Amino acid sequence: MAFYLAWQIEEGKLDYKTVFSAAFFKPYKSDTDNMLIADGRQDLIVDIP
Secondary structure, X not given: OHHHHHXXXXXXXXXXXXXXXXXXXXXXXXXXXXXHHHOOOHHHOOOOO
């Protein structure tokens, strides 16, 4: 699931803040963040209140 989320966020099909504002996806946030960082796309990571 984290791979799919990272891929869709990188492609602009999903919005990072919208995805991780939902409780259902929060367990995948850390893995997704690591994948985005590994792909050099840490610019897509935003703070979620």
